[in-house]
Structures are given as C-alpha cells and as structure tokens.
Amino acid sequence: AQSVSQHNHHVILSEAASLELGCNYSYGGTVNLFWYVQYPGQHLQLLLKYFSGDPLVKGIKGFEAEFIKSKFSFNLRKPSVQWSDTAEYFCAVNSYGNKLVFGAGTILRVKS
Amino acid sequence: EAGVTQFPSHSVIEKGQTVTLRCDPISGHDNLYWYRRVMGKEIKFLLHFVKESKQDESGMPNNRFLAERTGGTYSTLKVQPAELEDSGVYFCASSQPGQGHYEQYFGPGTRLTVT
Numbered sequence: 067a068q069s070v071s072q073h074n075h076h077v078i079l080s081e082a083a084s085l086e087l088g089c090n091y092s093y094g095g096t097v098n099l100f101w102y103v104q105y106p107g108q109h110l111q112l113l114l115k116y117f118s119g120d121p122l123v124k125g126i127k128g129f130e131a132e133f134i135k136s137k138f139s140f141n142l143r144k145p146s147v148q149w150s151d152t153a154e155y156f157c158a159v160n161s162y163g164n165k166l167v168f169g170a171g172t173i174l175r176v177k178s
Numbered sequence: 179e180a181g182v183t184q185f186p187s188h189s190v191i192e193k194g195q196t197v198t199l200r201c202d203p204i205s206g207h208d209n210l211y212w213y214r215r216v217m218g219k220e221i222k223f224l225l226h227f228v229k230e231s232k233q234d235e236s237g238m239p240n241n242r243f244l245a246e247r248t249g250g251t252y253s254t255l256k257v258q259p260a261e262l263e264d265s266g267v268y269f270c271a272s273s274q275p276g277q278g279h280y281e282q283y284f285g286p287g288t289r290l291t292v293t
Contacts, residue, residue: 070220098280109181110269110284156221165211165223165234166271166282 068093070157072169079147080177087142087172089157099140100158100166101131110156116140127151149178180204182285184270190291196258199288203252203272209233210253211273211282212245216266224268227253239264260292 073088091097101113114125121133131142140157157169183202191197203210212224224243225235229250238245242261247253257264267289271282 100281102284109286110271112281112283115281160280165226165237166213166221167223168213168221170220 068097068159068167070159070167070169072155072157072172074172075170076173076175078175078177081149082146083176085142085144085147085151085174087155087157087174089140089142089169090138091140091157091159091167092138093159093161095161097159097161099131099133100160101125101129101140101142102156102158102168103153104156105153113142113155147174147176149176152176182270182272182283184268184285184288186288187286188289188291190293191260192293193262194259196256197260197290199255199257199268199290201253201255201270201285203270204274204283207272207274207283208250209273209275209280209282210247211271212253212255213269213271214266215269215287216263221269224255257290260290262292265290265292 069092071090099116102110103113104110113129114123116123116133124130129144133140152175155172158166160166185200208229210227213221215221223237226233227247230247244256267287269287270285273280273282
C-alpha cells in the first residue's frame with residue numbers, strides 16, 4: 067500500500083530563512099507527486115506537482131521540489147520564506163486518476 | 179469558473195443523528211473524491227466516483243456512511259447514525275482526465291462535530 071511520510075510536524079522559521087520540508091513515499095509503481103498547501107481559513111490548494119520529466123519542479127510563490135527516485139523523496143524548498151507562507155503543507159502521491167495518499171502535514175509558522 | 183463547493187461549512191449534531199454533506203464539483207469534472215481529516219491525523223481517502231459510478235470505495239469506514247452521485251453531478255455523503263469518532267473535516271475534490279494530469283481541486287471542507 068502507498069504511504070507518505072513527512073518528516074516534521076511543526077516548523078518555525080524567521081522571515082528570510084530557507085525552508086526545506088521532507089517527504090518520503092513508498093509505492094512500487096509509477097507515481098504522481100504533489101505538494102498542497104492550506105493557508106489559515108482557506109481550502110487546500112496545489113503548490114506544485116511532478117508527473118515526469120525534469121525532477122526539479124517549480125510551483126507557485128517561489129516554491130520548488132525535487133523528485134529523487136532513488137530515495138523515494140519529494141522535498142519541498144523555498145530559499146527565503148515570508149510571513150505569508152505560514153500554512154500547513156501536505157505531501158501527497160497517487161497513480162493516475164486515483165486517490166491521493168497524504169502525509170500527516172507540516173505546520174509552518176513564519177515569524178515576522 | 180466556479181471551484182468545488184461544499185455545504186454546509188460546519189455542522190454540529192448529536193450522536194445518533196443523521197447528517198448529509200453535499201459537494202458540487204467543478205462543472206464538467208467526471209471524477210469526484212471524498213476525503214476526511216480527523217483532528218490530528220492525516221487526510222484520508224473515503225471514496226471516488228467516476229460520473230455516477232463508485233470507482234473505489236475502499237476508504238469508507240463502515241456502513242453508516244453512504245455516498246451518492248445521482249446524475250453524475252453533485253454528490254452527497256450521509257452519515258447515519260453519527261458517532262463521536264465521525265467528527266472531522268470532510269473534503270471533496272474533483273478532477274477531469276486529460277486536464278492537468280488528474281490534478282485534484284479541493285473544496286473548502288465541511289467541519290463535522292458530533293457531540
């Protein structure tokens with residue numbers, strides 16, 4: 067069965083600090099990988115996704131993620147966080163058209 | 179284009195009562211998914227419709243949960259009778275094959291509290 071592990075449940079950073087959120091998955095077949103974000107009071111929205119091709123994908127708001135197949139990882143990065151990045155971040159995986167399997171989520175708080 | 183909508187946004191019911199949650203997917207999306215997040219836990223899949231057919235209902239917790247999607251448009255999720263452990267946020271998502279590689283668009287969720 068698919069599973070997703072997010073390394074940190076809570077992260078606190080100061081503005082301008084760099085961010086890296088870890089995500090590892092277990093699945094034997096072809097996967098699609100996603101990072102979703104939920105800002106306070108808002109619904110889940112897609113940050114970025116990987117299906118194939120360049121393993122370094124860029125998303126909205128300056129976020130990027132790197133797919134490392136050998137490590138079954140899809141870590142999220144941002145070189146300089148802003149207060150407005152305070153949110154909960156979810157890594158997820160699926161195979162085409164099927165259910166998403168989510169990690170437990172990482173709550174990021176950015177101190178201004 | 180309107181996004182995925184869910185109704186109600188919040189529901190508080192007593193144990194043993196019945197609640198029906200509604201999801202309106204993005205117009206034209208054939209795939210509709212229900213997920214649930216119990217407090218402190220990860221978001222978990224409940225079931226997947228393709229048009230009006232249940233493609234995968236492996237995540238439905240038990241037979242107190244009934245999902246329907248008559249006509250392949252909106253969907254309802256009924257919990258009858260509700261138990262305390264059913265409390266959580268119920269999310270709906272939709273997607274369309276061939277668009278964005280099955281990217282799923284989420285609704286705002288329904289927060290269900292069973293007392």
